[in-house]
């Protein structure tokens with residue numbers, strides 16, 4: 001009666017008096033964000049909600065014309081230090097390689113790792129990168145049919161619910177043929193073409209794992225894109241005007257293979273390979289980078305939507321922003337809407353004042369950066385496009401958002 005029944009290894013820790021808290025908020029508290037990358041089953045009950053809530057979300061998004069791509073963690077399960085317990089969906093696991101909720105047993109894990117620690121020790125060794133444990137995460141043997149079919153069942157379940165594709169987490173740590181074989185085992189449902197696939201492979205300099213080893217499977221995240229955007233919009237090491245051929249000429253993969261983003265949940269915190277990315281913490285440059293990405297024809301853009309954090313591990317705020325409410329101080333919500341047909345930037349230090357071809361028909365357009373077209377009235381600047389489709393564009397260098405964007409859907 002005098003010991004607080006803490007988990008093994010956690011004895012002597014403190015108690016917290018959570019006065020009047022709601023149960024779901026308590027359940028969500030003190031969970032580092034990266035726990036999501038330590039699955040113990042493929043059940044859909046998690047800190048984000050129940051299976052029914054997930055299904056309802058997918059259906060409502062589909063009804064609104066929005067596709068859902070899931071973040072599929074299939075390289076590994078929980079970390080070697082995760083001990084024994086029940087996942088948030090109630091499945092039993094232990095680090096003697098039992099994950100009853102799938103189920104996986106000891107035979108489903110990698111036995112081909114040759115390092116002393118069992119972890120990846122040297123990224124110059126392609127075998128280690130694929131066969132050993134990434135930061136101690138128990139590595140699945142993707143070469144085995146038993147593993148492939150369990151993952152394929154999970155994917156089929158997701159397709160049945162109505163999702164449209166997958167981000168393949170830690171694809172760098174899986175053999176390309178294992179990913180491909182697993183995907184080939186999943187069904188294509190009646191009403192749709194094959195699932196969209198984008199793989200997380202951070203290609204670093206001289207390392208042997210290359211994104212080109214995966215392009216026959218699906219798209220890949222082109223990490224160089226975000227790093228270059230950091231060089232340009234954060235550090236201003238590269239002049240904006242040099243972007244005229246931004247794309248595969250800049251040692252990036254072909255546009256049709258790429259998915260791009262300015263930052264992601266890892267590199268905005270210095271995780272993953274880090275990199276000099278720009279984030280919401282530098283809002284002026286960040287807005288420009290996002291606008292550039294959305295308007296530049298390279299890859300498929302993915303816009304980030306974050307919450308604020310002070311410590312690396314800080315989990316999300318307990319409450320999501322309510323319907324119709326704009327994002328508050330804890331949710332950043334960098335994502336924006338609308339499609340611009342002509343866009344101009346100025347990052348050269350002086351005023352831009354030029355007649356530029358816009359490609360748009362003549363008329364008065366509302367600049368959707370400084371305002372919006374509301375009930376036929378432009379709340380921001382207007383831009384006149386002449387009958388030859390040119391427009392006089394003036395952007396001062398002192399403006400906090402030195403961008404003008406106009407599109408056909410916002411003619412004033």
Ligand code: LAG
Pocket residue numbers: 034035036037038073078079080081082134135136137169170171200266271272
């Ligand atoms: C990813 N992409 O390929 C994710 O984007 C990235 O967020 C994942 O790492 C990683 N692969 C594995 O899915 C994240 C954190 C890690 C965290 C890991 C597992 O960046 O820091 O590791 O998820 O939760 C954590 C601790 C480690 C510990 C490990 C195992 O930070 O120190 O060794 O858990 O207990």
Ligand code: CA
Pocket residue numbers: 075129130131132139140173174
């Ligand atoms: Ca692996």
